[in-house]
Amino acid sequence: MPLLGYIQSMVFFSVPLGKLVRRVSRLRGGGSALPGLVVEKIDPGFMRRTLTTLPHGVAVVSGTNGKTTTTKMVVELLESQGLKVFTNRTGSNFTRGVAAALLGEVDWRGRLDADVAVLELDEAHAVHFVNSVPPRYCLLLNVLRDQLDRFGEIDKTAQLLQHIAAKTTGTVVLNREDPRVARIAETLTGQEVKYFGLDDSLLSTFPNDDDMRAAPGSPAPADLPEKPAADVVLRAVGADSAEFEYDGARVTTAMKLRGVYNIFNAAAALTLARSICGGGAADADHETLLQALSQVAPAFGRGESLTVDGQPLDLVLVKNPSGFRLGLKSFPAGGYATMIAINDNYADGRDMSWLWDVEFDSLREGGVDQLTGSRAYDMALRLQYDDVRIGAVDTEIAPALAAFIREAQGKPKRIFCTYTAMLAIRRELSKITRVEVVS
Amino acid sequence: MSQAGAGFAEESKGTIKVAQLYPRDMNIYGDWGNALVLQRRIGWHGYTPELVEYNVGDEFPEDVDIIVGGGGQDSGQLVIQDDLQARAGVLKDLAEDGAPMLLICGLYQLFGRFFETRTGAVIPGIGVLDVETHGTDERLIGNVKVSTPEFGEVLGYENHSGQTTLGSGVRPLGTVPKGTGNNSSDGHEGARYRNIVASYLHGSLLPKNPAIADFLIRTAAERKYGTFVPGNPDDRYAELAREHAARRPR
Ligand SMILES: [Zn+2]
Numbered sequence: 001m002p003l004l005g006y007i008q009s010m011v012f013f014s015v016p017l018g019k020l021v022r023r024v025s026r027l028r029g030g031g032s033a034l035p036g037l038v039v040e041k042i043d044p045g046f047m048r049r050t051l052t053t054l055p056h057g058v059a060v061v062s063g064t065n066g067k068t069t070t071t072k073m074v075v076e077l078l079e080s081q082g083l084k085v086f087t088n089r090t091g092s093n094f095t096r097g098v099a100a101a102l103l104g105e106v107d108w109r110g111r112l113d114a115d116v117a118v119l120e121l122d123e124a125h126a127v128h129f130v131n132s133v134p135p136r137y138c139l140l141l142n143v144l145r146d147q148l149d150r151f152g153e154i155d156k157t158a159q160l161l162q163h164i165a166a167k168t169t170g171t172v173v174l175n176r177e178d179p180r181v182a183r184i185a186e187t188l189t190g191q192e193v194k195y196f197g198l199d200d201s202l203l204s205t206f207p208n209d210d211d212m213r214a215a216p217g218s219p220a221p222a223d224l225p226e227k228p229a230a231d232v233v234l235r236a237v238g239a240d241s242a243e244f245e246y247d248g249a250r251v252t253t254a255m256k257l258r259g260v261y262n263i264f265n266a267a268a269a270l271t272l273a274r275s276i277c278g279g280g281a282a283d284a285d286h287e288t289l290l291q292a293l294s295q296v297a298p299a300f301g302r303g304e305s306l307t308v309d310g311q312p313l314d315l316v317l318v319k320n321p322s323g324f325r326l327g328l329k330s331f332p333a334g335g336y337a338t339m340i341a342i343n344d345n346y347a348d349g350r351d352m353s354w355l356w357d358v359e360f361d362s363l364r365e366g367g368v369d370q371l372t373g374s375r376a377y378d379m380a381l382r383l384q385y386d387d388v389r390i391g392a393v394d395t396e397i398a399p400a401l402a403a404f405i406r407e408a409q410g411k412p413k414r415i416f417c418t419y420t421a422m423l424a425i426r427r428e429l430s431k432i433t434r435v436e437v438v439s
Numbered sequence: 440m441s442q443a444g445a446g447f448a449e450e451s452k453g454t455i456k457v458a459q460l461y462p463r464d465m466n467i468y469g470d471w472g473n474a475l476v477l478q479r480r481i482g483w484h485g486y487t488p489e490l491v492e493y494n495v496g497d498e499f500p501e502d503v504d505i506i507v508g509g510g511g512q513d514s515g516q517l518v519i520q521d522d523l524q525a526r527a528g529v530l531k532d533l534a535e536d537g538a539p540m541l542l543i544c545g546l547y548q549l550f551g552r553f554f555e556t557r558t559g560a561v562i563p564g565i566g567v568l569d570v571e572t573h574g575t576d577e578r579l580i581g582n583v584k585v586s587t588p589e590f591g592e593v594l595g596y597e598n599h600s601g602q603t604t605l606g607s608g609v610r611p612l613g614t615v616p617k618g619t620g621n622n623s624s625d626g627h628e629g630a631r632y633r634n635i636v637a638s639y640l641h642g643s644l645l646p647k648n649p650a651i652a653d654f655l656i657r658t659a660a661e662r663k664y665g666t667f668v669p670g671n672p673d674d675r676y677a678e679l680a681r682e683h684a685a686r687r688p689r
Contacts, residue, residue, distance in 0.1 A: 154512055155512045350581065350582060351468065351598065351641065353596060354468070355472075356643045375683065378683075381680045382472075385479050385646065
């Protein structure tokens, strides 16, 4: 068979086969990656063909912190503009996961009924993906110290993001406030570059890894280059509102999202959505964009508010020093009972060094009522060196959580937790009390 | 939990000055924790801590009693390289004179004779320690347990791709029952020379290994005041953190 005919026949062969594998693996209760793997193996061009022919192409969201919530925001913003969006909702953010998700959506001829694909990409797998599917847009959020025991070095992560930007054919959206991300602009030649940014008054709430130093009075690094103009700037954050500036005007909108860092990512999502819709006010309907933005709820586990025994209980995911610092700043301790749950499973990162890059002074006044997780005593030691009062310590999460809820009865509660600790806490909460999800 | 065995109200036994080397460029994986622990424990022992930072281009601080330095990205190592060479004399004099120093990861390497990168480029060190380091493709990552003659069991976390071999002028900090340490063949971790403790271990190292912190403080006090009168720091959490850390998988 001539090569071209062989390739054409593959389209009709691989999609039905992949769909079949998908159905079989579902029946067996299998994971989502197997059918994707099958299609990848027999028809490597499947994903590229299907995705790059979408009217608005592919947009990828990457960076160390906040990918999931930001991707969700971009999708909801675009849907508010009437676009049909394909996304990797399963949280399976690898190439095969994307292929598997695609198989669930395409028709039997391999066509995807969507206007645009918005994909969350893990830095570790993004390179392979963008090499086979060059995106039209990319949004690069940040380069933070996140499970470096897996990825090696911060600079290497920045290089991975740079590679995504280099493979992007249209618009690259960059975080103006993260030097490692902003610097990527210098390496680009053909792409349009847009930035999202922060008001100077909010900068202090966003430490980056270069000025994470805890020592008071430590001088700021000298000669910062002049900042480029940003498409969307987050100007102010209120209790449940935010003020953005774009197209030369300031707009205040209600926000369901909590935590300054989530709201900064809203500025990122807005910038990307505006790019995809064609930029200026003429192309996107800003009433509906803002309406959609105000309705976005956090993705699973990233700053949720539950109700337990008639009192609010906030779960704040902390997985790296910047995230922990932002969590402490975004959710002031006053009036709250506090618990911290630190696990060191593989998904949390095994290295506990990061706890020493966070200052806990803000907890000094109220203390911490309960510590738990496999590294509860590392956390206790850390708090001791910051003069923070420690209530009880129990490495077992279930009894620790029960004690915390019992002791803090009638008080609003907040739990800072690593990823696997959060999973365990949610499981326990659903057992010991009726959990009502507020947002 | 009460913090200070010897209360802050009592008269200070004297000042101990800690200099942190290059915190702006060589400060990752909790290196700050080592400086913080020295600062606090000096206070808990009844002395007055003074913490100074030394960054590229600064005037080198006078009358330093303890030096502590950490690791960095490759870019950080490039930034400090010339400045470190310019300070080689003063650092070598301090080392030979018995000043206590803690050198972690990147600065452990650069206090050695040289670092040869994977591509064969040679970055000169300052030769305070008789060690040499070779960059590799292999990244040594995970929890580490070190058996040492001086400090008992030392616990921490390693994350490096440079492999260090010791010359005859230094001795290892200890042997490695869990983890890799200096390199993937010798089975030992870190280096000891005069009053220098050099190690690949993050964690941070000093919080869970107060014996090393107190060695640095005692040596500094004896060197400056002739004697060291210890306080009574409360190390219950450190002991529990050590117990649990020792049981965690690699
Ligand atoms: Zn290191």
